[in-house]
Amino acid sequence: MVALVNAVAARKQEDREAKLSAYREWRISVPDGPIDLSQYPLSKLTETERAIVQCDATLIVELIRKRVYTAEDVLTAFVKVAIVAQDITNCLSEVCIEEAFVRARELDQHLEKTGKVVGPLHGLPVSIKDHIKIKGLDTSSGYLGWAYKNIADSDALVVKILRNAGAILYVKTQNPQTLLSLETDNNVFGRTVNPFNRNLTPGGSSGGEGALIACHGSPMGVGTDIGGSIRIPAAHCGLYGLKASVARLPHSGLLGSHDGMDAIVGCVGPLATSARDLELFCRVMLDAKPWLDEPALLEMPWKRAVESEQSLPGKLAIAVLFDDGVVAPHPPIMKALKQYKDALVHAGHDVIEWKAVDHQNGWDLIVKLYLLDGGAEYHETIRAGEEFEVPQTEWMLEHAQRRDPYTPAKIFKLNSEREAFRSKALAHWNATSQFTVSGRPVDAILCPVAPTLAPPHNTTRWWGYTSHWNLLDLPAVVFPVDRFKATESAIYSPLPSSRNDVENFIHDQWDPATYDNAPICLQLVGRRHNEEKLLAMLNVLEKAFRDNSL
């Protein structure tokens, strides 16, 4: 961890440390040597605790409801791991473990007394990304200038719904300076690292979530995504993560820059260790009718009937995107795509190739939409509280080159370009009906999450495999396929020749040793507002893959 000399940062870190030290007896020393410490936090748990933290959220709530475990048992196990996960990865920001135990005991008593759970998440510990407000906790959101100035006086809507459903809030997790980053580094708490390989980033901006859940320090986390910020940490940490369509899931009560920016809107969403946990999260959120609290949300209940595989066509039509035309992915990702493709073909699904639609233009456009004000607000917020921009902030803000803020006329023009871009992509999708056996357009697109596995710190350079779907406002889910072993690298084919500087940079980076032990994940992209169908299809895809691997 980089030592931070700033007094405010030091105080933030001491405060966090103090709250964790209260549970000193659970702490274990972390070895310095190994790059892979992902399994380390489990090493000192009891058998039962180890069983608990390896359950997914769906199973945990079932076992609490059936009184196999108490909420306190469950929280204890996850807290023990979370403390070690923090020591390994620097994934936490705020801590409210004491309050969490009070709540766990309350919930246990309630169940004991009434025989009933308070809601579908009764007793489930859930971790929350830093810039999502939890009443009573500081919300520095990665800015030193905001530290101790934003004690939340209310819960974000997603937190309120989680609480009402019986979830237990116990930690908040790290996000990067500006939030507009696919790594996780800031001047408040420093950098978060990847538990599978500490030389690599866990991704960002929900990187604290990724690192924590990968260590089994949380069964379910809440992140946000405006360019890949849920999906990249899920991918780099070997998890499931869902970015829904804009305005399907609760989004109010966040504290970040650019409040009121409409041109590109982010999404709150879950990271978890199973696909069914993503469904669980969505069901709980939409059963709460959040549109009665947050006017921007769509009145679109969770369609249980669609969620089941029975509602899908017997054979799916899937388009596979191997290369976005800008940066071809590294060999392990290409291999995973091919394996999935083979499995789908073997299972009789209708598989075609997805021809990429203008990923470079899409990136050029979305960066303009991210930085309508030329980066002014980011620069001002940083300048007000800290001395330097972290490297990924610098890289991003260079895209605007400190130009003047756009005029309304220019903003209208960019919005029109965005709609034209979306129209073109939608027509492209509809036109896949010409290439499928069924004559239907494809049901989903299978594609990389990024051109590389979790990259070394400060080297993330291409967002085009994730930000593209934000630009199009399509739901996208990330899921794990495998873990990369550098020793097996001989089987990979050589990289194609580079087409541009970014691809050059990323292809030069390819060295199997660098990525040893990094998770391999893929991404499935659905039609807008079809989150239920997307998750149902993911089940079908994973089954086909498992069956083909036997």
Place this chain on the structure above:
Amino acid sequence: MVALVNAVAARKQEDREAKLSAYREWRISVPDGPIDLSQYPLSKLTETERAIVQCDATLIVELIRKRVYTAEDVLTAFVKVAIVAQDITNCLSEVCIEEAFVRARELDQHLEKTGKVVGPLHGLPVSIKDHIKIKGLDTSSGYLGWAYKNIADSDALVVKILRNAGAILYVKTQNPQTLLSLETDNNVFGRTVNPFNRNLTPGGSSGGEGALIACHGSPMGVGTDIGGSIRIPAAHCGLYGLKASVARLPHSGLLGSHDGMDAIVGCVGPLATSARDLELFCRVMLDAKPWLDEPALLEMPWKRAVESEQSLPGKLAIAVLFDDGVVAPHPPIMKALKQYKDALVHAGHDVIEWKAVDHQNGWDLIVKLYLLDGGAEYHETIRAGEEFEVPQTEWMLEHAQRRDPYTPAKIFKLNSEREAFRSKALAHWNATSQFTVSGRPVDAILCPVAPTLAPPHNTTRWWGYTSHWNLLDLPAVVFPVDRFKATESAIYSPLPSSRNDVENFIHDQWDPATYDNAPICLQLVGRRHNEEKLLAMLNVLEKAFRDNSL
């Protein structure tokens, strides 16, 4: 009609005249004297034609399908009336009657040959507001500078769906300069007047539709609404009109200013002579899955199950808004509200008063959102093609006082204010549960459409009863109650004292004689995305009113 000396305007008007003159034998001279000419176009029709044009759209398509009338019979009747309606009100812009008859005969032959209709609107003539593109027709959209420069090379999506459903396009209708007006006046074709009283405006911006349909020159028209532009013409012309939630109905393929402006988005919607025709329009639009063509649209099919009254609570909870706290409505509107309230109470519904939420602040905010660029684009477009702003344009653009365009930071702030405004109003709606007998929040709000009946030309001064629901993005439907007779004015109570300059102006305007023969309409406002329920409730309200009037 004001004589326009501009050569381009003269040519536009001559072109329109030439196309109408082709049907000279159907033309009848229009008397100069009477202010009410609404029934005049019917006077020279055959019995059958008169019967046809007095049917609503739902009945017309049924009678064509049952081969009681041919599509050509129907088109002939409506064209005869439309030509006279034009002479009375100046409601038309572009004309494609010849092509319409070709299509009508094609449709008749198809039905004759196959025994089947091509779609649910087989043979229905539908009129289209000028700025909505029809392939091959000019789209001057109320700007002289655009005349002859915007021959549409494709249909707007709404037009495409109408055509596919079997509708016949035959005329486009007048809209005002800038479209940001609740009257209908421009320098291309001049002013449109109200057929019930030609000293009054038919409203705007879909004023050509209002005037034409009121004369029975069209059974169904398509308008647009960003501040009242469907509802005001419906109200001033005694019709039904629906503004749905943003992004429920097709909206692509319009030609107007501020393309790409996201802060407040307009809606395409129907004007018609029955509530069930509004449903018919929505069903046809959403059955076509328009979200597969226009990426901004919600994938939210038309919920037939909700459309029926059976899905409603046995007793509705309705809030009545009598006064928005800025401009109390004129006595005939207050009387209509009271009559409706009495009828609802009499039918056993749960009726409470709706306390207005910041209509003045809402107006101040939405005007800023309308004019983010300080009016620059409007000024430029007008300056490029014509010599003067029509009075209602001048009045609107004065709100911006030619200030500088807003910065992105200011725009973000205004968007946040908009969301805060929406949150406050939503909480207010939810809190009505404290006042209802059932303990449920109210199902809908019953309110005026405007503070006056159709006002004299160039005197529209208060949008707060319509623009408020655009700001909140709530669906709202207008429906007719009665026609005002100046001779009955003695029964009305005096106006309250004025609270501000606008109310002063509007109260000073109250003189029963001014509004003689003007239609009286009211507005029902529903929850966002609940258009089906809104229309189902309207049926219940109208039935209660009819039953109570017996």
